[in-house]
Amino acid sequence: MKLWGGRFTKPTNELVDEYTASIGFDQKLAQYDIQGSLAHVEMLAKCEIISQADAETIKQGLEKVAKKIEAGEAELSEINEDIHMNVEKLLTDEVGAVGGKLHTGRSRNDQVALDMRLYLRDSLVTLVDLLAALQQALLKQANANLDTILPGYTHLQRAQPVLFAHHMMAYVSMFERDIERLRDSFKRVNRSPLGAGALAGTTFPIDRHYVADKLHFDGVVENSLDAVSDRDFVVEFLSNASLVIMHLSRLSEEFVQWSSAEFKFIELDDAFCTGSSMMPQKKNPDVAELVRGKSGRVYGNLIGMLTTLKGLPIAYNKDMQEDKEGMFDTFETVKGALALFAPMVETMEVKKDNMYAAVAEDFSNATDLADYLVNKDLPFREAHAVVGQVVLHCIQENKYLLDLSLADFKGFSDYIEEDIYHVLAPETVVNARDIVGGTAKNRVEDQISNAEQRISDTQSWVKTYEEKVNVLKKASS
Incomplete structure (x- = not known):
């Protein structure tokens, strides 16, 4: 029975x-x-x-x-x-x-909502901790490559040179936002629904706040109907996790490209690659590819949960049993990806010479030639047209800007002087972007310093939570 x-x-x-x-x-x-x-x-x-x-x-x-x-x-x-x-x-x-x-004094309806919130708040802290570890791996590569220059791309076409450290810091910023979202969502997860009963509360004189305090919640979900029917916190987690895996997928795509023979910008450590059963020469970036692929299942869990909830009348319905598998799967999928990514980033070899060679054989310094002319009081639109003609000439002659003689330059504009060779050097181009958030070395060093402080704050938050909740885990194990 x-x-x-x-x-x-x-x-x-x-x-x-x-x-x-x-x-x-x-x-x-x-x-x-x-x-x-x-x-x-x-x-x-x-x-x-x-x-x-x-x-x-x-x-x-x-x-x-x-x-x-x-x-x-x-x-x-x-x-x-x-x-x-x-x-x-x-x-x-x-x-x-x-x-x-x-x-x-309780129902399985408020009981399951409680269990899920306890599970999810642990999961949020775990992911935040792993994101901070990945940020540290990116920072390590940034610190080691403060003088490494590579092409920056738009439309996957070479655009302007940037420091490799600057490129790494872009991902540190992405993962910083992920941490902020997860930490912010924690306050909406960390409310106790216990005591809501099946939907209307209970006739017993229970103390909901006492239970909330014992379980280290910040408070209770006030409305009993909302307490048992709310799964916003699950949807929010799935949404935030989708952004995390999207950022990992973008970085994966860059690693796949950069490790190819066509780019030769990086080499991933053997421990994070696989081979071919037929072609003995192959070294495949399978971890990056699989993380990129798993973004689909994480997105699917989000859409599945939204679809389950969209037509449900308030309070508990059996449909809501579908709230768990996607949540569990998303956590394990993102957790596994983050755990792999930090050591993969830390151990990858950055091929500085290949990156620099790519910058030397493109027109990513063309904007600086235009800015040079603007500083000589030529209107930007006229400067843009002049540089376009210079680039066309170089393409026709199979040359790059730094290959031109001063006479060649003056053939397009008398404003150009001998100092143009210094202005167009990759190092000068990079360090000329000396504004907050720019790719100049001193500005990237500022980004690194600021990120290190924020990561320290994140780690302190994780430690405080773990110390607080460890008592609960010991009591139930």
Whole structure:
């Protein structure tokens, strides 16, 4: 007989049990379910809803159940549908009928919302920590390449030279925004729904704030209907995770291109590449390619969750059982990608000479020739036209700007003097962008210094959370 089966006259069809059971995936919530139950039973005793003796018996039983689940000794069954019913069944097997008092004043509806919030806040902190580690790997490459120049691209065409360190710092900035979004979303995750019951609260004189404090929540979800039906925090996580994997995918694409024979800008460490079963010479950037590919499944989880929720009336509906697998999968997918990316970035070899050679054989210094003429008081549009003619001449003669003689330059404009060769040198071009956010070396050093401080702040935030919540984990393991 199901724990809820009192009003039924026949058992559910076996196919229904199999189709509706969630224990195959929501067992990931076991430790969080027990954390919530320990806080709940303590509150029940404090509020004199159950006796202190019964609460202590239930607490000891939950601790035994937690150890059995952790050791793989607990039998989790589809018959008991989900992690909540399985834990309750294991508890009553340990302590007898008194275990049934644990569910006083709560429903699986507020219980699952609680478990998911506990799981997700841990997941957010894990991803923030991994993002900070990836930022550190990018900073290490930036610090090592403050004098490395490569072409900057627009439309995948060479545009203007930049420092490789500047390019790395662009990704540090992207991941900084990801960290900000995850940390900001934490405050919306970190609210306790427990006590909302099935949808309308409970007649028992519970203390919701006491449970919230015990579980280190910042407060409670005020409206009971909202508490059990809200999955905005899941959608927000899936959306933020989609941005993380999108940024990783963009960096992956650059690594795939840069490691090709056509670019030869970097070489990825052998530990993060694979070979071909047929072509012995091959070294494939499979990690970068697979991260790029996995962006699709993360986006799919976001769209799936939005689609599930879009037509649901308020309060809990069985459709919402679909809220977990996508959340679990997205976390594991992004976590795995970030864990791989940091060491892959840190160990890659930057081929400085090849990058510099590419800059020397293009027209990415053409804008500086135009700016040079503007500084000689030629209107920019006229300067632009002059430089366009110079570039066309170079293309026809199979030359680059620095290959031209001063006489060649003067054939296009008398404003051009001997100092043009210094102005058009890649090092000068890069360091001329001496504004906040520019690619001049001293400005990139400023970016690095500022990023290091923000990463330190992020790591302190992670450490504070871990110290606060470790007590909960120890109590339920």
